[in-house]
Amino acid sequence: MLKKTQIVxxxxxxxGLSTTQELLKHNLNxxxxxxxxxxxxxxxxxxxxIATGSLDENLIVTAYKQIFKNEDVNILIGEIKEIDIDKKIISINDTNIPYDILILATGAKAIKSPYSGKNIIELKMVQDGIAIKSMILDLMDCIDSGQHKTIKLKFAVVGGGPTGIEMTLDLADYVRNSLLKIYKKPDLQDIEIFLITKDDDILLRMHPSLRKATLTRLDKFGVKLITNCEIHNIQNNRILTNNKVIEADLIIWTIGVKAQYPLLPNSIERDEKGKLIVDDFLKLNNSSSIYCVGDLVSGYxxxxxxxxxxxKYLGKNITRLLKKQKMAYKQYKPLGELISLGGQYAAGRAFGITMSGWFVWFIWRTTYFFRIPTTRKKIAVGVNWFLNLFSTRDLTNLK
Ligand SMILES: Cc1cc2nc3c(=O)[nH]c(=O)nc-3n(C[C@H](O)[C@H](O)[C@H](O)COP(=O)(O)OP(=O)(O)OC[C@H]3O[C@@H](n4cnc5c(N)ncnc54)[C@H](O)[C@@H]3O)c2cc1C
Incomplete structure (x- = not known):
């Protein structure tokens, strides 16, 4: 029998998940x-x-062993720090793993706040979602029991991209439709939510019509949008900016992400943002058998x-390669844009048409529902979402 090709x-x-799933479809040697x-x-x-009690934290994570329970995939847990491109070896937990084809799919890391404080939390890992929810509930408990220094509660979300917007509007909805229905204090007028961006507008990479729909929603929820706002320092609850001082009990940092990957030789080309430069078939420039997918790839x-x-594209082309066929070039064309805007409301754009409202929210939910990896998690998420339609969201504080 022919020696098996080692794909790592x-x-x-x-x-990485969709590459693996695509490769598994083709019964490769x-x-x-x-x-x-x-x-x-x-x-x-x-x-x-998770941060706003809509879903339990274990529902948005799925173990690889369960995703691939009936498949022939080796799952290894550990951090890859370096790649020996000449010997075609990577090391994990002191074990060397040889590869014939290596696929880098290590994504991007959150750009961290340069300021420290327990009230500043980034949103990238599941633990961050839990920490944000816990802090929101701690603050509500403090005010409700009269232990907070004032009755006022202030939240600030930093970053006017899709993550910042979805976080802000979901928080605004959580406050109105869950927290204030259970807690006696504070009142709605005592709570302020700020959305801070250094740019002159929000959602700069999205279509203007989606921006417009989002601004209407921010206004409806009373979110205070502060544009052209550069943060110079954060001292405890005080955000010092170029035009004013903003007070906030909780600061959610969603400024952006930066491509991350194991150490690579200087000969590997990167763009000005540090993303890896690949050819039409996602092969890393100046390498013989390394391919890249996801956030770390330049030009996507x-x-x-x-x-x-x-x-999927890479999985199909590696299949062709192993079957000694020519790789087939395809250009990436996004299907459309979708953004959730708090409550049962979302906006989306596809085929040149922008729509917003409950129906788009339903499409947004359905799209994500079908992308959740296992049937068990799909059902559990569906049940949670269904229950949220009829009751307040979860207020359990898992510190
Ligand atoms: C809060 C938040 C909300 C988002 N919302 C949306 C949204 O609504 N719609 C949308 O389209 N996109 C959204 N995104 C962006 C989306 O998550 C990313 O674009 C997408 O996950 C990129 O996929 P990826 O495979 O490149 O990286 P990731 O999904 O980040 O996966 C990278 C994987 O590599 C692993 N890894 C990293 N370094 C190493 C290493 N050295 N060794 C071993 N493993 C390593 C990580 O553990 C991780 O599992 C959001 C991102 C965030 C943070």
């Missing part, structure tokens, strides 16, 4: 190994729903849709 995928996010820092896939688009949007598409 580093990173099991949207890109290959040994597939998936390596990740953690033993689970994290469904990041629903992370803000940094979103789950692009990462999933790249994974």
């Amino acid at each position: 995928i580093v990173g099991g996010g949207f890109g 290959a040994e597939i190994t998936l390596i990740d820092l953690k033993n689970y896939f994290l469904f990041t688009p629903l992370l803000h729903e 949007p940094m979103d789950a849709q692009a990462a999933t598409w790249q994974g």
Whole structure:
């Protein structure tokens, strides 16, 4: 029997997962190994729903062992720090793993706040979602029991991109339709939510019509949008900016992300943002058998849709390669844009048409529902969402 091709995928996010799933469809003479820092896939688009009690934290994560329970995939947990490109070896937990084809899918890391404080939390990992929810509930408990210094409660979300917007509006809805229905104090007029961006507008990479729909929603929820606002320092609850001082009990930092990958030789080309430059078939420039998918790839949007598409595209082309066929070029065309805007409301644009409202929210939910990896998690998420339609969201504080 022919020796099996060793395919190693580093990173099991949207890109790495869809590459692995595509490769498995084709019954290849290959040994597939998936390596990740953690033993689970994290469904990041629903992370803000952990912070706002919409979903239990274990519902947006799924163990790779369960995703691939009937499949022939080696799952290894650990961090890949370096790649020996000449010897075609990577090391994990002091074990060397040789590869014939290496796929880098290590995504991007959150740009951290340069200021420290226990009231400043980034939104990237599931633990961040839990920490935000816990802090919101701590503050509500403090005010309700008269232990807070004032009756006023102030939240600030930093970053006017999709993550900042979805977080802000879901928080605004959580406050109105769950927290204030259970807690006696504070009142709605005592709570302020600020959305801070250094740019002159929000959602700069999205279509203007989606921006307009979002601004209407921010206004409806009474969110105070502060544009052209550069943060100079954060001292405890005080955000010092170029035009004013903003007070906030909780600061949610959603400024952006930066491509991350194991140490690579200087000969590997990167763009000005540090993303890896690849050819038409996602092969890393100046390397013989390393491919890349997801947020770390130059020339593609940094979103789950692009990462999933790249994974499928690469999986199909590696299959062709192993079957000694020519790789087939395809250009990435996004299907559309969707953004949830708090409550049962979302806005979306596809085929040149922008729509917003309950129906788009339903499409947004359905799209994500079908992308959740296992049937068990799909059902559990569906049940949670259904219950949220009729009752207040969860207020359990898992510190
Ligand atoms: C809060 C938040 C909300 C988002 N909302 C949306 C949304 O609504 N819609 C949308 O389209 N996109 C959204 N995104 C963006 C989306 O999550 C990313 O674009 C997508 O996850 C990129 O996929 P990826 O495979 O490149 O990376 P990731 O999904 O980040 O996966 C990378 C994987 O690599 C692993 N890894 C990293 N370094 C190493 C290493 N050295 N060794 C081993 N493993 C490693 C990580 O543990 C991780 O599992 C959101 C992102 C965040 C943070």
